[in-house]
Amino acid sequence: MTVAAAISELQSLLGERLNVSKSDRDIHGRSEVYYQPMPPDAVAYPETTQEVSEIVKICARHDCPVIPWGTGTSLEGHALALKGGVTVDFQRMNKVLEVNAEDMDCRVQPGITRIALNEDLRATGLFFPVDPGANASIGGMASTRASGTTTVMYGTMADNVMGLEVVLADGRIIRTGSRARKTSAGYDLTHLFVGSEGTLGLITELTLKLRGQPEAISAGICAFNSIEDAVQCVMSTIQMGIPMARIEFVDAATTMAFNAYSGRDMPEKPHLLVEFNGSDASVKEQSERFGEIVKDHDGSDFEWATRPEDRNALWKLRHDGYYAILASRKGCTAMSTDICVPISRLAEAVTETQDDIADSPLPGPILGHVGDGNFHAILMMDPDNPEELKEAKRLADRMVDRALDMGGTVTGEHGVGMGKMKYMTREHGDAWSVMSDIKRSFDPQNILNPGKMVQIN
Structure with a gap:
């Protein structure tokens, strides 16, 4: 490995958009959780897919690791430079490229965050539904096959990515999928890359499914005397087929952290946070049916939120849960x-x-x-x-x-x-070794996010 030679070539390509300062490297060497800092040797800031391709080609020539970076909110050390190398930060590739309102899809660059995307879509009456809580980048969400609070209704990233543009380990640029809602044309490469954590290629563009903004939204929160009651309520709701947009659980310890962090005065008990989306009539019916199930499991009366600002405050409480717990x-x-x-x-x-x-x-x-x-x-x-x-x-x-x-x-x-x-190995058995074979096929030098997902000797 000759990282220094790769950095020299990258500086000629990118100029000031190749940063080797300690401060920037340190920022890209941190994790949200307990892992020790692992900074890269340099940070590249491409602006086009062609630049990403050139970066990868240079790094391949010098056997230099390449680590993709979205917003750094992942929780399993995905974006740490375990073996040094160059981190490719996609923050400058953050545009909405195309919105097809009639077909309810869009094309975006990987660096755009989910909040920025939905702000851009607001005037269309459409939205992108996957909500992991953190304001993560869309490229990072696809790379980790993210889901979140809305998965129970809208699915994970795997259900909402229709196609990709990807730079492979040798610098080739490929496209997977299409804007069609189904296909039987060949291997499903789109879903191979979704969840591959940057180990098979660098995502430079995504085609996404969009959803229509619901006519009515109602959210609420209620307390239970025990974890068992709260979780049994969830199971009963799902088994009865009540269409929930979100149904989140927090235990008493988390509730105490919420109170301290956000100035709330919630009973120090387990809680469910729920949301219903649909027409006025369907939301009313779903809320009433769910209220009956809550009573059957000794839950408290609901605190309902129908105004957007009240709903946003409720879900901000949940999205801040990790930080509230850390602060405790x-x-x-x-x-x-x-x-x-x-x-x-x-x-x-x-x-x-x-x-x-x-x-x-x-x-x-x-x-x-x-x-x-x-x-x-x-x-x-x-x-x-x-x-x-x-x-x-x-x-x-x-x-x-x-x-x-x-x-x-x-x-x-x-x-x-x-x-x-x-x-x-325990979850997948020999299938994990097949994943390693796929990695070797796509990335024989093991330069793409090495040390993650699969074991390559």
Whole structure:
């Protein structure tokens, strides 16, 4: 590897848009969670797909790692420069290229964030529905196959990406998919790249499905006496086929963190946060049916929010959950777990996880997108205490074993990155080695985001 030679060529290509300053490298070497900083040797800021192609070609000639970067909000070390190299920051490729309102789709560059995209779409009456909470880039969301609070109704990124433009490890530029709503033409390369975490290619353009803004939206929050009651309420709602746009769970510890962080005065009990989208009549009917289920599970009366500002405040509360939890233990860092299980095993998984945490010295508030069986324990620890890190890993291992025993997965939305590679053999068996074969086929030099997703010797 001759990173210095690659950097020299990249400086000729990009000029000031190739940054080697310590401050910029440090920014791109940080993670949202407990991983130690791993800065790259340089940061490139391309403005076109052709520039991305040239960057990759140069790095390939010099066997230099290439790490894609969106906004840096991933939670499994996806964008850390594990082996050094050049981070490609897509913040300058942040445009909406085309909106086809009649067909309800659009083309965008990877650096645009989900909030910026929806602001741009506002006048069209359309919106992009995937909402992971963080204001992540669309390219990063596709790379990790992100989902979030709205998945129960609108699906994950895999359900909402129709096509891609991708730069491969040798610099070739390919297009996958189309604007057609279905195809039987060849291998489904689009869905191979969605969720590949930058290990197979760098996404430089995305074609996305859009949805119509609903006529009516109603959101609400209610408390329960126990986790079991709240989660059983979720299961009953899903099994009865009530169309929820969002249904989120937070435990009592998370509620306490909300109160401290956002100045709320919520009862210190488990809560559900819900939202219904549709016509006025359908939203009214769905709300009433859900209210009956809540009463059957001893839930409190709902605090409803129909005005946009009230709904936004409610979901900001949920989206700030991770930071509220971190703030509840000064100076801590966290391991954010995200197992996903079949709905019928959800209550069992949550209560057993809570029991494990109750028996541990570490605090670990639980929250999640329980409408699709996905929940998180935020395991808080002192970054300078190796025993606490060891205990967090033990708890996470227990959660993973439980999820797999129940027919679930080790990660519902955060992805594999560095943190979950050790679990891949148990979940996938020999299929994980097939993933490694695919990686070698696309990237024989192993320069694209090395050390993530698959094991390449």
